[in-house]
Amino acid sequence: MSAPADTRSDAASAVHDLVLTGGRVLDPANGIDGRYDVAVTDGRISAVAPSIEGPATERIDCTGRLVLPGLVEGHTHIFEHVSKVGANPVEAHLRRGVVAAADAGTAGASTFAAFKKFVVEPSGMRILSFLNVSVLGLIDFRFGELLNPDTLVAEDALQVAEENPEIVKGFKIRLSEDVVPSDQWRTLLEKSLAIGEQAGLPLMVHIGETPEPLTEVLPYLRPGDIIAHCYTGKPYNILVDGKVQPAVAEARARGVLFDSAHGKSNLSFDVARPAIAEGFLPDIASSDTSGRNWRGPVFDLLTSLSKLVALGAPLPEIIKRATIDPARLLGIADEGYGALTVGNPAHVTVVEEVGEQLLPDAAGNSIVAPRYEPVTVLHAGAPVDIVPWRGLGA
Ligand SMILES: [Zn+2]
Incomplete structure (x- = not known):
């Protein structure tokens, strides 16, 4: 025996x-x-x-x-019950194959404690934050969080980042006309960049209906800062005359990152298709999932990725941009995220x-996608x- x-x-x-x-x-x-x-x-x-x-x-x-590797979502909105745009992280992400996700500015310094206690800690997944530079965060789309510029409180943002280095991996500013007073966007952007500089973290800048063209915005950004919604069809997008404009290529060449961030209204096939054909892939392939779009047109990260593949992006490149690349950006690669090591x-x-299947973009166009x-x-x-x-x- x-x-x-x-x-x-x-x-x-x-x-x-x-x-x-x-x-x-x-x-x-x-x-x-x-x-x-x-x-x-x-x-x-x-x-x-x-x-x-x-x-x-x-x-x-x-x-x-x-x-x-378990998918890593670089841009989402998962502050459920507090933000009107918050989706449930487990239903919207974990149970759809996303094991780590970065909330993109739904929480600000004044709401971060609730975000940590009620979203991050009980989720059973790895949740990070690009902390909104407004202490309010993105609570209600009808009321831009920086229309009162005094809500940008650098000390508060810096304190939250310093106390929560395992969660806060960057800052977020939404630079749309309905969020920032158009005569103050430069000041607010400069203050946000200073916060990032002091914390040693990147700034994610939401574009689409910025007060002025991208050629005015991009020169402010440093290597590692992120432009969100790189395929938006809204005014002042990355194309001029159907081509990726030189200022965008120059920004990329010096290290500015571009995030696809589909969202309810920021993926246009008419912008993404020619950009991808030129070889302009996103550095971060993300969904920008929220309570407003997770039942369409976004659905989830995998569906967002399938659209990019259908538009001509090679699958291995897109998987890289939804696994190891965001894992490194978010500083969680050493926790095993983004790779099968x-x-x-x-x-x-x-x-x-x-x-x-036939899938929509944000403008009502459709594409056949895997x-x-x-x-x-x-x-x-x-x-x-x-x-x-x-x-x-x-
Ligand atoms: Zn977003």
């Missing part, structure tokens, strides 16, 4: 909890795109190899599916392509319940 018992004991020491077999592993951080098995043990990635034999508590056949916590999203459906999601090795796609009138 002893020999079999010993054999089993030896084998047990190498038993994987879970092996995801036969999928197309797309892990840009590790330069992997091909058919691999991925093993998970004790909540961590224990092996990535063409074939993982040997004992495993569970095997999931991923043949024909994409095995991705052996030894790191297992954040995994397995996706099935379920045919094609439908990506999450089928297996792990956050730190723990399986997540999937919620069905909300599109097509579901």
